[in-house]
Amino acid sequence: MAASVLRYENWRPLLYNDALLKTENRKLKTVLMDIPKTYDPKQAEQHIYARWEEQGCFAPEINHDPEAPIYSIVIPPPNVTGSLHMGHALQHTLMDVLTRHKRMCGYRTLWLPGMDHAGISTQLMVSRELKKEGLTRHDLGREKFVERVWQWKHESGGQILKQMRREGASVDWSRERFTMDEGLSRAVREVFVRLYEDGLIYRGDRIVNWCPTDQTVLSDLEVEKTPQAGKLYYLQYPLKTTNGEDRRITVATTRPETMLGDTAVAVNPGDERYRELVGVTISLPLTGREIPVIADEYVDAEFGTGAVKITPAHDPNDWEMGVRHALPQVFVIDQHARMTEDAGKDFFGLDRYKARELVVEKFEALGLLEKVVDYEFSISKCERCKTVIEPLISTQWFCRMDELRDRALRLMETEGKPRFTPEVPYRKVYTDWLENLRDWTISRQLWWGHQIPAWYTSEGKVFVARSVEEARAAAGTEELTQDPDVLDTWFSSWLWPFSTLGWPDETEDLKTFYPTSVLVTARDIIFLWVSRMVMSGMKFIGATPFHDVFITGTVLDKHGQRMSKTKLNGIDPMDVFEKYGVDATRLVLASVGSTDTRWNDNQVESYRNFANKIWNAARFCLMNSEGAKVSPDAFQTAAELPLHDRWILSRLNKTARDVDEALKSYSFHEAVQTLYHFFWDDFCDWYIELTKADVTAEESSPIRNAARSRLVTVLEQALRLLHPFMPYITEELWQRLPGVDEKLLHPAYTGAQPTIMLAAYPQRDAGLIDERAESEMNAVIDLISRVRNIRSELSVKPGDRVRVLVGANDEKLRDVFAANTDQIARLARASEINIHERLDAPRASARAVLAGGAEVAVPLEGLIDFAQERERLAREREKLQKEAAKLEAQLANPQFSERAPVEKVQETRERLADIAQRTSALQQMAEALK
């Protein structure tokens, strides 16, 4: 029976139809007792998401308030090849928290999902599949290959989107985008043409990072540098002398094979050792070529021998020097990293590393190898396939960045946009990088991607156009060949915030949701992506693409290492969901926020326990919910409300206030802490316990039902506060509360099916924050805690009742205790509470001092060891005296009272006075024991 009751679709009408609510069905409690004692996250995770999706809760259209403020986020598009890792889970959690929060606040909310076509990764992935069939992409040809990639995408791409559903990500699937969609491709072509027409895109010969495996150029940002233990070879080059004298110049190199392409040796112009050699000719060994010695400031006289071999065709720095000195370029290495014909017949066709060995061998044979030393240097590798990069000269397309860069920098300077969180250090990181920006190599020698919209005539004349038709018209001929290269993947990603909204058309979405509210992303793509989006946004829309940028921390493994596929130290978020539930995992991730954090299962476990605590608190409320109803009126009888009710209202409103402020400043950790403590400490530990007496009464009565209604009403508010962080459990429970209906929805969503995700997020009501209730409640809590403390220290059996004697000078305090004797007696397990102005307790009592100077005694004839008890009191006094000493020293310092703010001095005096009072009370108690 219980199992069917718990089904989402049918349990609510079954339990809470009006008839049941009216008739006080006795069976209700029995049925509800069958709610399991532990929360099973999987059950909720299975059905709830689909329901939200079916009802269209994620789309901004659900909000029908024309005046609603706008909140929008575009997802950093994950690679189509990717599957969910911790970094995604972290970002998605934060974006979902923000989105759900704003949605519940009545904003018209859009969180737009989508994917990136990920040029190199995807092409590699499909090529690898082909390899299994014994094919290469060249066997298929370009068209068939691209078709095959699309097929792969449809069949197995986008795993991550399914996983996002499990995460509870409230993205609008109706607006899902892919960077290779027709719409986005059109935006890419439009941007390319406009930049070309503005003279910002050009084609030219440059030395570039070439990946010999992937057969494509890579941008600097796609290259990773790794330290490498290698060798430094000292090669001697004979100088051409008129008198036939054997003179040599020694150069040091890590890549001897490139000497075959040397066209000069450079020295620093200020270097005395070589001054007279500048201009002298060298006969380059193994080649028979003659090359000059030149002088250039770039050369560091301190390093190596102070003389550098120059290979303009195969080294970026040498290339630049070659340009400065008009040196010839000799190509000795080809695109497959093999030696060319120009390297000489001994080397032609050799792999670069084989060639290196052979060069060294030959130098040694010639007696020109001076020495070889061990040397550690960093080597450039392809980020994707880890092949060592070969710098090569080739014709590529470039984008000039100066103008774009300047606008982005000005935006930061004048408006402080985008606003980075954490501002330190990312604002500086961002601007520093922009200031040193170089031109962007945008062409890639791949097949998968946006083919460059440039066409060539048979004479090689180029026409850049939005379409082949446009190009033909411009060229006046049908005989055009399109540039075979595709654009860097980032050339579509950098348009993401507006291309996804329909640009270049002036769509409603673009007008409504651009600029987006915030970008949540990882720090390693601040340059690759964030800065470029700002530049494109400024250029093409004239406005920043996002107001805020939140940079997440990194989830590390337990040794503080980055999680990575190669290290196999990654933790799969899906496994964690499976083990602890999505909601618990989300709390951990929300707590991570912007700090680097080592992953720790204990943390998830503790939040799993928290979810269970919520479950059981709700279970208790439901078991005692006959005659109760969630209602804003539950607290309307304000004047007569008991202390604990006024107190929980105050706590609730402070919590709403604090969570709101925390989220405003992206302090996710603080928001989680606030909610955790409110729910567990305030609501469970105290409120439920304090209201239990009324709520669990056997017989129905107006008092009982009112107390029950207040209880479920507070619970309902708490669930709403928790919802953005823990969407599943809150929905699961919310649906079961009595009296939950469409009236609880935010006004912007009236008419929608009742769901907590469209309920109004609790806003602080300053009028309900009640400092007096809080301080009175604190006094009661303090008293109960002290009695519990005494019981524990003196090993009083839990079942034994004790007498509690209270002495308080303050009449108001006595009134507070008097008004709550039943509560105190119940929670402290006391048989009676006697409150007097002065404490008058039997000698055989355990005593304690409360905050505010009240005293409490628990008579324990036979249990008290007088000496031990005196010692206990002495220890406590000692603690206080230590603190008092510190405060006294502070006050004794004349500088303190002179320079510290008046309130601080006053506060210190009060604290000291309080301590003095408590100390003397403890003293008297000790006396009483003699």
Place this chain on the structure above:
RNA sequence: AGGCACGUAUGUCAAUGGUAGACGGCCACCCUUACAAGGUGGAGGUUGGGGGUUCGAAUCCCUCCGUGCCUACCA
């Protein structure tokens, strides 16, 4: 090499220059009718070392040690 962070309880992390906290773990006692994934109570810190500024420093400055990240170059 330069730059930027970080270093707090046994672990993971908090703390506008003003009483150093939370969670987990640990110890003791309790299956008290929402919850043992729980309850009650408790132990545990010269905030990496040293110096300085200040009435007052985990917080600001200097320095050393350790860790991480970024950028550039390394012929």
